[in-house]
Amino acid sequence: MQPLAWDLDQYRRGAEGFLEEIDREYYLQGAGHKPDLAIEPIYERHEELFDREAVERVGETRSAAMGEEATRLRYLHQFALDGFLGARTREIEARTAELEASLEIEVAGETIAYRMAPVVQANEPDAGRRAEIEAARTAVLAERLNPLHLEALESAHAACSELGWPSYLDAYSDVRALDLRALAGRLGEFAEATEAGYARTVDPDLERTVGAPLAGLRRSDLARFFRAAHLDELFPSDKMVPALRRTLSRLGIDLDAQRNVTLDTEKRPTKSPRAFCSTPRVPQEVYLVMPPIGGREDYAALFHEAGHAEHYGCTEADLAFEFRHLGDNAVTESFAFLLEGLTASPEWLERILGAEGAAAAIEHARAARLMMLRRYSAKIAYEVELHGPGVDLKAMPERYSALLGERIGVPWPRETWLSDVDPSFYVACYLRAWALEGDWRRELEGRFGDAWFGDREAGEWLRGLWAQGQRREAERLLADATGGSLDFARLATELTAV
Ligand SMILES: [Zn+2]
Numbered sequence: 001m002q003p004l005a006w007d008l009d010q011y012r013r014g015a016e017g018f019l020e021e022i023d024r025e026y027y028l029q030g031a032g033h034k035p036d037l038a039i040e041p042i043y044e045r046h047e048e049l050f051d052r053e054a055v056e057r058v059g060e061t062r063s064a065a066m067g068e069e070a071t072r073l074r075y076l077h078q079f080a081l082d083g084f085l086g087a088r089t090r091e092i093e094a095r096t097a098e099l100e101a102s103l104e105i106e107v108a109g110e111t112i113a114y115r116m117a118p119v120v121q122a123n124e125p126d127a128g129r130r131a132e133i134e135a136a137r138t139a140v141l142a143e144r145l146n147p148l149h150l151e152a153l154e155s156a157h158a159a160c161s162e163l164g165w166p167s168y169l170d171a172y173s174d175v176r177a178l179d180l181r182a183l184a185g186r187l188g189e190f191a192e193a194t195e196a197g198y199a200r201t202v203d204p205d206l207e208r209t210v211g212a213p214l215a216g217l218r219r220s221d222l223a224r225f226f227r228a229a230h231l232d233e234l235f236p237s238d239k240m241v242p243a244l245r246r247t248l249s250r251l252g253i254d255l256d257a258q259r260n261v262t263l264d265t266e267k268r269p270t271k272s273p274r275a276f277c278s279t280p281r282v283p284q285e286v287y288l289v290m291p292p293i294g295g296r297e298d299y300a301a302l303f304h305e306a307g308h309a310e311h312y313g314c315t316e317a318d319l320a321f322e323f324r325h326l327g328d329n330a331v332t333e334s335f336a337f338l339l340e341g342l343t344a345s346p347e348w349l350e351r352i353l354g355a356e357g358a359a360a361a362i363e364h365a366r367a368a369r370l371m372m373l374r375r376y377s378a379k380i381a382y383e384v385e386l387h388g389p390g391v392d393l394k395a396m397p398e399r400y401s402a403l404l405g406e407r408i409g410v411p412w413p414r415e416t417w418l419s420d421v422d423p424s425f426y427v428a429c430y431l432r433a434w435a436l437e438g439d440w441r442r443e444l445e446g447r448f449g450d451a452w453f454g455d456r457e458a459g460e461w462l463r464g465l466w467a468q469g470q471r472r473e474a475e476r477l478l479a480d481a482t483g484g485s486l487d488f489a490r491l492a493t494e495l496t497a498v
Contacts, residue, residue, distance in 0.1 A: 006057045011049070015079055016321045018046040020280045027278035031289045032268030043090065050083035055163060071471075075326040078175035081163075082424055088159045089152045096148040103144060105136035114140055122223035127210065134220035138415040149418035150393075156423075157387070168387035172425045176328070177473070183428055184384045187377035190488040191407050194370060197496030198409065205367040208360070217410050225371075228296060228364045234355045235343075237294020241265055243352050244306055247342065251459030253310065261313040264289040275301040277308040282324040282469065283315045296361070299343045307336035314466035327470025329426070331477060333433030335466065338440050341365075347451045370495045371408065373434060378407035379420070380427045386417075387425075432474045435486045438494065440465075443482050 021042045029037040048054065058080045062073035103114035107129070112120055114137065121133040157168050165171040173180045194201075203213040209228055210221040241263075248255050255263055260283055275290040275298065288309040290302050311332050315324050342348040344365030349358035382403045386396055397414035404420075405412035444452040444461070452458040465481060478484050 006061075008058075008061055011054065011058070012076070012321050014046060014049050015076065016325065018042065018049055019325050020285075021045075023278050024280040024285075027280065027287045027289065030272040030276055030278065031264050031287070032271030035270055040090075040094075043087070047087070050080065050087045052084065052163065055080040055084045059163075072320055072322040074175060074177060075322040075470075078172075078424070079322075079326050081171060081175055084163070085156045085159050085423070088155050092148055092152045092155065096145060096152070099148070100145060103140055105133070105140055107132050107136050118223060121220065122227040123229070124224070127212070127218070127221060130224060131218055131220040138413050141419060142415040146415070146418055153386075153418060153421075154393075167389040167391075169384060169425075170389070172387075176425065176428065178425075178428055180380070180425060180428060181384055183431070184377075184380045186488050187373075187380055187431060190492050191374055191377045193489060193492035194374065194496050197498075198370065198374065200498075201370050201496050202367040205364050209364070214409050219408075219410050219412060222371075222410070226368055228368075231361050231364060232295040234349070234353065234358060234361055235294060235296045235299045237298070239353060240294050240299055240302060241290070243299070244302060246352055247303075247339075247348070247453055248306070248310070250454045250456070251462065252456040253459060253463075258313060260284050261286045261288060261309050275305045277305040277312070279308075279312045279325070282312045283317055286313045296343070300340050303343050304336045304340035307339035308332055310339075311335040311466045312469075314463050315469035316467045319469050319471060323469045323471035328473040329429040329470070330432035330436060330474035331470045331472070333429055334436035334440060334474065335462075337433055337437035341437060341441065342453055345453075348453060351451065351454065366495060369434070373431070373491070373495070374407045375404065376427055376431050376434075378403045380425075380431060383421060383425060383427055386421065432486055435488055435491055436474050436478060438491055439478055439482065439484050439486070443484075 022039060025037065025039055025042060028034050043050075055077070058073060058077045062070060062077050065073050100114060104111050105114055105117055106112075112133070117133055117137050121130050121137075124130045124133065160168045160171040163171065165174065169180060172178075199214045205228075206213055206217060206221075206225060208230060209225045210217065212221065245255050255261065262285075264287055271291060272289065273291050273293070275288070278287045278289065279285070280287075286309050288305055290305070291298065312324075317324075342352075344361055346358055346362055349355040349361060355361075382396075382400050385391065385399060386393075397417040400417035400420070401412045401414040440462075444458055447461065448455040448458040465477065468477065472480065475486055478486065
């Protein structure tokens with residue numbers, strides 16, 4: 001007699017049910033409908049999805065599959081691996097979050113909640129005080145939180161070895177089907193190519209936002225630079241949602257008539273201060289939640305999340321579960337960056353907001369993008385070392401500080417060597433999404449002109465891509481749609497061109 005066959009379809013249904021429950025819980029809590037985030041009972045109900053046997057079964061089935069089924073199973077394999085590592089580290093993460101929420105820092109006699117400190121720092125016009133806040137934050141991080149972060153990292157590394165991969169790096173190179181070392185190498189070339197033009201590109205905006213050029217910059221000034229408070233007046237809060245409605249409507253999308261995409265703009269006391277998108281059922285139940293605030297960063301965040309919401313909301317309902325809910329997030333991030341990028345486009349600012357003198361907004365966006373890409377180029381190089389086989393963890397704080405400091409051009413602290421790491425090599429999604437967004441934009445401009453966002457046919461072309469969900473990886477989707485390939489060298493030229 002054969003042993004009872006492992007039921008793959010049942011696993012898929014379980015995974016889809018789990019994501020529906022967890023995403024709805026994140027929506028309800030983030031939108032301020034309920035105060036607490038009760039994810040623990042959801043994990044408990046679905047714990048069989050994330051045990052070691054489940055990851056191994058999906059992996060075995062995957063290695064015997066071919067073609068599109070192999071892609072589906074690879075996406076499912078990543079889902080199982082993420083969940084397995086999450087289950088191993090969830091208890092530590094909960095302790096870390098609880099401790100973090102209780103911590104306070106002391107700056108010149110004033111007490112600030114640890115979690116509020118970055119916001120206070122970004123809004124602080126005095127550079128000396130910004131540096132004091134940052135020093136107090138990193139001291140608390142090193143002393144109180146890093147021991148827990150380290151415990152979580154070691155536990156994730158050990159879990160990957162248990163599953164038979166030589167390292168965390170090898171595990172994610174496998175389930176993402178990406179050569180992460182090679183990608184880090186390509187970004188190293190990007191950093192070299194932008195080195196000469198870097199200071200020239202960012203200096204005018206740094207002078208304007210923090211009052212110092214790159215050569216005199218401190219890390220504690222960066223949040224202030226990204227905050228770019230001087231641009232807020234270009235982005236009035238009462239025009240924010242109408243601007244989104246008008247932009248989508250010109251692309252042929254009637255936001256109010258889209259019954260599967262709920263725009264949640266209501267004021268609630270415990271609502272998240274940042275816009276977010278939640279997708280319990282793709283494409284039937286998608287939420288776009290935004291705070292009723294405004295300012296440049298909120299516009300950018302709302303349009304970013306709207307890119308996710310429309311990508312998921314326009315996904316074909318009859319695609320396989322893995323292609324609707326899982327897959328290569330570089331794809332959904334590229335569409336989020338594409339809509340976000342509109343808020344720094346001269347044509348969009350003029351036509352939709354009627355903004356005069358938008359040059360400062362465009363200059364800031366370019367400087368911020370270049371610095372962000374150089375920062376992420378360092379992050380991927382660092383994470384490849386941190387998660388590689390036989391890593392010497394004792395040497396990593398220094399490596400982190402050296403790599404980040406060199407690429408960003410600012411003395412960089414060692415203390416954030418653990419807290420500055422996103423799980424599952426998500427860094428590779430952002431980096432490829434930035435390149436892909438450039439490709440979508442150039443293609444749209446070539447086909448429909450610089451004001452492509454006002455063209456229904458452009459909307460139709462985009463919906464054709466969105467309908468495919470994340471069936472194809474970023475590289476494949478681009479090759480099929482335009483015949484192009486992800487090119488960081490072109491991005492380097494574009495960002496540093498005089
Ligand atoms: Zn995003």
